[in-house]
Amino acid sequence: MKSLSYLNKYLFKYKWRLLLGAIFIIGSNWFKVEMTNYFGDLTDDLTGWETNGDPTLLLYKALKAGGYFMLLSLFSGFLLFMTRQTIIVVSRLIEYDLKNEIYRQYQRLSFSFYKRNNTGDLMNRISEDVTKVRMYLGPGIMYTINLTSISILVIKNMLDVSPYLTGFVLIPLPLMSYIIYKVSSRINKISTLVQEEQSHMSTLVQETFTGIRVIKAYGRTQEIEDKFNASSENYKTKNMKLVLVNSLFMPTIFILIGVSTILSIYLGGLLHYNDQISLGDILKFIFYVNMLTWPFASIGFVTSMIQRAAASQTRINEFLKEEEEITNTNTTPFSFSGKIEFRNVSYTYPNSGINAIKNLSFKIEHGESLGIVGKTGSGKSTILNLLMRHIEADSGEILIDDIHIQDINLDDYRNQTGVVPQDVFLFSDTIRNNIQFGCMDDSIAEKQLIAAAKEAYIHHNIIEFKDGYGTLLGERGVNLSGGQKQRVSIARALIRNPKLLLLDDCLSAVDTETEEIILTNLAKKKITSLVISHRISSIRNANIVLNLENGAVIEQGTHKELMNANGSYSELYKKQLTEKED
Numbered sequence: 001m002k003s004l005s006y007l008n009k010y011l012f013k014y015k016w017r018l019l020l021g022a023i024f025i026i027g028s029n030w031f032k033v034e035m036t037n038y039f040g041d042l043t044d045d046l047t048g049w050e051t052n053g054d055p056t057l058l059l060y061k062a063l064k065a066g067g068y069f070m071l072l073s074l075f076s077g078f079l080l081f082m083t084r085q086t087i088i089v090v091s092r093l094i095e096y097d098l099k100n101e102i103y104r105q106y107q108r109l110s111f112s113f114y115k116r117n118n119t120g121d122l123m124n125r126i127s128e129d130v131t132k133v134r135m136y137l138g139p140g141i142m143y144t145i146n147l148t149s150i151s152i153l154v155i156k157n158m159l160d161v162s163p164y165l166t167g168f169v170l171i172p173l174p175l176m177s178y179i180i181y182k183v184s185s186r187i188n189k190i191s192t193l194v195q196e197e198q199s200h201m202s203t204l205v206q207e208t209f210t211g212i213r214v215i216k217a218y219g220r221t222q223e224i225e226d227k228f229n230a231s232s233e234n235y236k237t238k239n240m241k242l243v244l245v246n247s248l249f250m251p252t253i254f255i256l257i258g259v260s261t262i263l264s265i266y267l268g269g270l271l272h273y274n275d276q277i278s279l280g281d282i283l284k285f286i287f288y289v290n291m292l293t294w295p296f297a298s299i300g301f302v303t304s305m306i307q308r309a310a311a312s313q314t315r316i317n318e319f320l321k322e323e324e325e326i327t328n329t330n331t332t333p334f335s336f337s338g339k340i341e342f343r344n345v346s347y348t349y350p351n352s353g354i355n356a357i358k359n360l361s362f363k364i365e366h367g368e369s370l371g372i373v374g375k376t377g378s379g380k381s382t383i384l385n386l387l388m389r390h391i392e393a394d395s396g397e398i399l400i401d402d403i404h405i406q407d408i409n410l411d412d413y414r415n416q417t418g419v420v421p422q423d424v425f426l427f428s429d430t431i432r433n434n435i436q437f438g439c440m441d442d443s444i445a446e447k448q449l450i451a452a453a454k455e456a457y458i459h460h461n462i463i464e465f466k467d468g469y470g471t472l473l474g475e476r477g478v479n480l481s482g483g484q485k486q487r488v489s490i491a492r493a494l495i496r497n498p499k500l501l502l503l504d505d506c507l508s509a510v511d512t513e514t515e516e517i518i519l520t521n522l523a524k525k526k527i528t529s530l531v532i533s534h535r536i537s538s539i540r541n542a543n544i545v546l547n548l549e550n551g552a553v554i555e556q557g558t559h560k561e562l563m564n565a566n567g568s569y570s571e572l573y574k575k576q577l578t579e580k581e582d
């Protein structure tokens with residue numbers, strides 16, 4: 001339960017509305033009790049009418065009672081409406097705040113957090129867990145205030161009539177709360193299972209959609225269908241169970257109300273027979289018991305609701321507590337000239353224990369280019385992650401314009417760097433917006449957009465599409481080829497006029513002629529660049545080339561020097577040349 005105390009700050013924020021809501025509930029209950037008392041007394045008043053009654057007086061009394069009843073019902077109903085307008089609205093407002101808080105946290109957290117958590121789980125926290133918490137905040141709080149206020153009002157009135165009868169008719173109520181609690185817990189448990197099966201089913205379906213080509217090509221439609229049927233069958237069975245338990249809910253309440261009503265009539269009748277209470281009192285009791293039923297039933301399901309909310313809030317808190325590993329400590333504006341240096345940098349991935357970078361040192365002066373070659377897994381992308389400060393070096397220093405990377409304004413530095421990551425990511429949006437994403441200024445001129453696309457040698461492809469730059473990419477849009485995606489991604493990096501350009505094997509799907517054109521375009525721009533590739537043709541014109549193996553530099557020099565050295569670099573080059581000729 002402690003986890004829910006996190007929400008107190010929000011409850012405090014909306015305290016006035018909540019207070020108002022509580023007043024409305026109490027008011028609504030007060031009217032209900034008043035109505036009952038009025039009718040009880042009226043019954044007593046009218047009991048003797050046949051003997052001494054005057055028909056006109058009776059009509060008058062009946063009409064008055066009807067009017068009074070309508071008036072009180074209207075008041076009570078209006079207050080009920082206002083209760084929902086305050087308390088349920090507060091729960092929605094808190095839901096909104098909480099979702100924003102969680103989303104902000106998602107944006108803050110770094111790279112390694114996303115490696116550790118899966119997408120489905122992160123989505124659940126912001127949707128399902130928040131929903132469960134809202135149930136506690138809205139109905140949970142509303143029913144609790146309702147129970148407390150109506151119990152006090154009704155029991156006080158009951159005791160005024162007959163403490164003896166009160167004792168008896170109240171006996172079944174706690175029993176009902178307990179049974180409802182058990183039934184609710186069971187319903188929640190099965191609901192969770194049903195939800196799990198449902199998400200399993202949607203994952204399966206989603207995968208079928210994305211992998212439909214592979215599935216058809218391998219002739220595996222039957223297997224997938226069987227899998228789906230099994231999951232669907234499972235879902236049905238669990239749902240049936242849920243229906244069964246759900247159908248116990250209302251009958252349980254009705255049986256127990258029935259028992260209380262019978263007790264009121266039977267015991268009340270006996271008391272009336274002994275002239276201890278009036279007929280009207282019995283009537284009041286029947287109404288009282290009915291008024292208490294729903295609040296007492298709510299104890300059961302509110303308890304179970306709070307338990308679920310607490311479990312969800314624990315999960316939310318766990319993640320809100322998560323500390324940002326990499327923070328920007330410096331907010332003074334930073335103007336980057338484009339000089340970078342690694343000094344004895346080492347890095348081990350904490351989750352896999354792989355020592356990806358070993359004692360690495362290199363330097364790139366302003367306007368120079370550095371090429372890095374090496375087999376897959378040699379640590380090339382890790383260098384890029386270190387340079388973008390997605391991860392923090394274990395030892396050694398990374399200097400940006402001769403300043404320690406941890407001491408510069410990270411946001412400014414990143415804004416002046418253009419990264420083309422190894423796995424291209426394009427949004428399901430137009431080509432224009434995908435390229436424009438690279439610059440902060442949304443009102444960028446068409447001229448600049450086209451210039452960047454031309455430098456990335458993609459402009460001529462784009463204008464071939466019917467919608468040109470307005471062509472939609474992604475699921476419902478056009479599918480670009482691997483090489484086209486890479487070039488759009490390069491254009492995105494170029495449009496921001498970076499001081500440092502980081503290319504991570506982003507010409508791998510581009511043929512060597514196109515590669516040559518793009519590299520020549522980039523060389524003209526004279527920006528500091530770090531080009532990572534497994535293909536020597538991409539980096540042969542770099543000012544300096546590092547040949548990486550298992551996270552360590554094994555050779556270093558210009559293309560010419562390395563060729564003359566006749567080491568693994570020249571061997572790799574010769575191998576790639578023959579491959580190209582094949």
Ligand SMILES: Nc1ncnc2c1ncn2[C@@H]1O[C@H](COP(=O)(O)OP(=O)(O)O)[C@@H](O)[C@H]1O
Binds near residue numbers: 349351353378
């Ligand atoms: N997020 C990660 N967690 C754990 N190990 C990783 C992670 N990323 C890369 N590695 C490991 O670090 C080594 C270097 O990877 P990487 O820098 O991606 O190589 P390259 O880009 O040269 O192919 C590899 O052995 C890889 O398995």
Ligand SMILES: [Mg+2]
Binds near residue numbers: 377380381382422
């Ligand atoms: Mg890589």
